[in-house]
Amino acid sequence: xxxDLAERIAAHPKYQELTRKRTGFGLWLTLAMLxxxxxxxxxxxxxxxxxxxxxxxxxxxxxxxxxLGVILFTVVITVFYVRRANSEFDELSHQVTxxxxx
Numbered sequence: 001x002x003x004d005l006a007e008r009i010a011a012h013p014k015y016q017e018l019t020r021k022r023t024g025f026g027l028w029l030t031l032a033m034l035x036x037x038x039x040x041x042x043x044x045x046x047x048x049x050x051x052x053x054x055x056x057x058x059x060x061x062x063x064x065x066x067x068l069g070v071i072l073f074t075v076v077i078t079v080f081y082v083r084r085a086n087s088e089f090d091e092l093s094h095q096v097t098x099x100x101x102x
Contacts, residue, residue, distance in 0.1 A: 008100045018092040025084065029077050040070050 009015050043051055043066070051063030 005100065009096060012096050012099055014092055014099065015096045018089060018096065021092070022085075022089055025081070029081055033074065033077060036070055036073050040066060 044063075051061060051066065053062045054060065055062060055065075
């Protein structure tokens with residue numbers, strides 16, 4: 001019986017739509033995170049002088065706010081994913097559940 005349920009779920013068009021949208025969205029966010037993170041790492045590796053540029057007369061350098069930006073970007077895209085998952089993806093999941101129960 002469980003195998004039959006799994007096959008009905010996998011064959012349902014809404015489930016296929018859910019997996020396609022969720023995978024595509026996840027790949028775009030992953031790509032964005034990789035670009036931001038490795039962009040920062042490449043700056044550290046190849047342009048230390050830019051990151052070491054002082055901002056004002058204190059000890060703050062340009063690398064500090066850029067590094068903080070990388071961390072904040074991670075939080076923002078996580079919130080973005082969770083919001084979309086809790087609305088669109090959960091709704092599609094609910095539609096699949098209701099359709100295969102009947």
